[in-house]
Amino acid sequence: MVIIGRLQAAIDIMEKEGAALVDRPVSISAGETLSGGMRVLLTPAGERFKKQRRALHAHLQPKVISTYSPVLMKHARQHMFDLVEDPAGHQTHAKRYSASVVMSLAYGKDPKGRDDPNIDAVNRCLTRLGHALRPGLWRVDVYPFLRYIPGYLKELQDGHAEELALFKGQLAEVKKAMERGEEVPQSFGKYLIERQAELELSDDETAYLAGSMFGAGSDTTASAISISIMAAACYPDTQRRVQAELDQVIGNERGEYAAFSSPTLIGAAWNPVVVGF
Template identity: 45%
Template sequence: MLDLTFQLKTLGAFVALVLAGNVLRAKLRSRSRLPLPPGPPGHWLFGNHIPSANQSQQFAEWINTYGPIISLRLGPSRVMVIIGRHQESNDIMEKEGGVLADRPRAVAAGEILSRGLYMILAPAGEQFRRLRKAAHTHLQAKAADSYAPIQMDTARDVILDILHNPKGHQAAANRYAATVMLRIMYGKSTPTATNAPEIIVIHKVLKRFQMLMRPGALLIERFPILKYVPGYTTELEEWRREESQVYHDQLNRVSRELATGKAGPSFARHLLANQSSHQLSDDEMAYLAGSLFGAGADTTAVAIMYVVMASACYPKAQEKVQEQLDIVVGRDRAPTFDDYNSLPQIEAFMLECLRWRPVTTIGFAHRASADIVYKGMLIPEGAIVFGNHWAISRDPSVYPNPDQFDPERWLNSDGKIRDDIKFPSFGFGRRICPGRHVANRSVFINAALLLWSFKITQDPENPIDEMAFADGVVAHPKPFAARFQPRFGDEGSLRSVMAMHGEGL
């Protein structure tokens, strides 16, 4: 009897497993039959043609044509999904953040150029967690607050630089960002010129990296076997050696200073002093500090440039900010971080700048580690997924008249910052930019000082082309002219106020 009962239970369990397997297979078959998001037709073997210029804008046009989520084929098997609307980006990029925490394979920039050492390209897993945790020590909100003296001091120098050479306002923005990040990352407190050797090399390294990261930039991404073709990667290997050298040189300098007791506070010093607890190799430390320095300097400078451009192109928006500055700050002193909560017009102006001209127009690629089903469409496991910042910023359902620069869209009826809309300026989910707190504070203090100090206008003989920017991973504005008229007294008066501003740090 016991044997019969056991056999019946075994048979029942077997039948249950078979039925469960059939249900699972049916579910998988039904999922596999779900369509990909729509998109432009492509070649059956080579897939879709990826534009080499104005990528984010072309993707935005396809989104307008085919819908808020589109798919492209990269060869016979790889799928790229591009999300271009606010709600869909929140539903997928944020709510499915765990599934999209991974990065796709990056052959040129990841495997060859950096040998897997870039945190921004690290796949989800143990290495990424170690790097992210180490970066968090000096980039979290509380740490960002401690950099106020550095940021205010250097932002004051931007005003002085512009007084000395108004035509060099973009160089002044570059100098600000490089100086702040050098001091945070490496403790280097000497004045930094835009033609300093380390700055020249860093910008060269960044330019190469951003070129390699453009979707469809290199054939090797579609056909990785090319990395084994003799001579094919020679130039990339040369770039790798130069990049590694500059990152290690900076870390080694701090290491020597630490050994002699001369090292000031910095992220690199922290890494060296806590290497065992962070479990980072020398290569990982060098690339973590170096890549954070480069990325932070580049994107912050671009954001400041767009503050100047928007101010010159939209004088009424500039005037509203200045009216509030005059009420809150007055004319006897310059604004500081202590004024942040009393200047919502500045914050609204910043938010609109970052939406109007996203610093990263395309965004960075995510990889789906599992199937995502959304509104009857399938984003398959392994798909490369982009949240296209340019297209999202033009979502008319969230940002009416999206091409119009309108800081008032960020303010409620009480003149406070709205909490019901946002823009993904710094990315999505678990891959959100770790340096966002430092970057936001840099943009704020520069916007506040620039608009307190100057009436910024266009040069009538050289009008600004608002669409003149490099539509790449980082949307660098092309050179543009602007005029800077001191708002209070003459240049000498402004210099005096800036001198007192420095003494109060």
Template identity: 30%
Template structure:
């Protein structure tokens, strides 16, 4: 005879099996998506490389808003401007959160990286500090410094064009180092720049979807011992390297007596007023360095790669620059408003290879789109790559073709008419988490892009047999951001007059740059002195 205890136990077992079997199954109210399997959901098919390409392929099959089941968790991927506008912009109050990020929390003292931090008091404090020092009025005060740094970039491309890729990286890093910490980087091998790119590479690999096990969706994994949890030594390495760099720079800023108007001076002075402790200050400085350095250099190298692969864009941009500026002076930022093609080229670079192809958010309340429910706690991935490479919206989306933005301000097909939610600055994000450094970034990108095309001709590099090396527009690093791998180019000044102006501007920038040359190494000092002496000698020779 079966006892009631046995019956109860059997019922509990059946219910447990039922509940376990439901894990990974897509709820009926969710947007559609790839077929799931029990327990795993879609983990078994989650892309380990080039996630944004697979996400875009799924978007063509399942629509502009589809769902993935990651164990018991849910991820919704949006791949149209309409969905971005409805979910991110119009519902910014409930989509300003980030998904839980165990790795980021472990690295940055409980989530003090402003870009990745959860939406709450910590984030609001960090964002306030960033806004106070990155708003347009303050950003304008740093434009002379950005101009001076760009003059060294132009001089490096004139004298050591074979190092163009790292020269661009040096420029971007030096600008943000100077603006944030008041100290510039004369070389790509400058200690701080070398340390930054080393740790940034590991940091982005750690964060890249698919690089390691999905600890946030399968939290029991965090208790695995280190031999079974390959991310644990990587987390420790990134944390140690970041702290050495960011807090070392903060210490140096505090020691320095001179006031050169850098952001950290303001933040240190007003930290108590804003409720920021030392940990928050150090990580805020670090995240500003991350955001300003890596993205700017990736963008500018993408622009160079684009005009190498599609030379018609270079020809049209230079014809416009010559018409507006001429060859007697270098371009200035205000010239940009009279250059519609250059404006189009800048927009096209954002579209062609967005710096952040995937933007993660999290819903703090239930919301609805196209009749489907996106429940509270759902991870939302804005697939910018999919938005910008939709062949139904953009003519030949894999072409670098600035002309599309001359036809209309958002670059979409003529026959599409007005595309709901489409805007040309989606690359900077949206809602309450739009890029805080947008004003500094737009100035650097605009000034440098104009000067690059005004000063130089860019053609493919030659191999040992004198044949052109075809630019590879798909050779991009496997990282959280979209950055081209190093490539070669033949870079030549467009005339002796252009070369002379480049030398003169670099020499004239010396006093302004020297105000940020604190505690630089003896090697950096020797290199700077030599560069300036050679530039001056070159002017005398002409």
């Protein structure tokens, strides 16, 4: 280990050798084994990462994101109904909401209800990923030779097989619907299928790239919603002020997505949470 003790020396090294220093740390457990080296969050710099970025940028730039508001509002309304029916289960409802939104954006499909097995499978994958990313849990990230011990990584290898089967299965449904000539809603998965050859992605890479939307947005969105709900319960005076501003801006009508750029307190309530992630 080399420790740089002078600020200017550290700045000079970062500026002159930036290309060699910007990569992510190697993750044998979560990155190479559980994700097969295909999860964007953990993909090292290189040709694969460039291809992934190119595909993601075209579908996630601001002018495209603005078209997602109908999907967001649809699932937000269902989330409100879930909270009214079962307020004690707000964390479960937040997970269902976020997974439902991402499933709609990734595959153009809606869950079949609160207990949709696909939602359960996605949440299992996210839980497994979060577990694998815990520092120090898998010693193979410190001692790489452990990967050669038979059976040591079997849990992660089995998890990868389950993830890949889930992601490929979801994408296969979209592809079959397209081949049958059905009207398929626009989604990231559809975009990848239409441009797979152009993007130079393998079948596994395409499936993982579409599935990576879950890791990028589902878990963090659910956490942010749960934090906000618990904060509102703990600080009712602040919650009433936010509600008053919401009523003033939107009134008695049901608010639409465009209206939420106006309330100042709403932004102040959410932005610290967003920055935290």
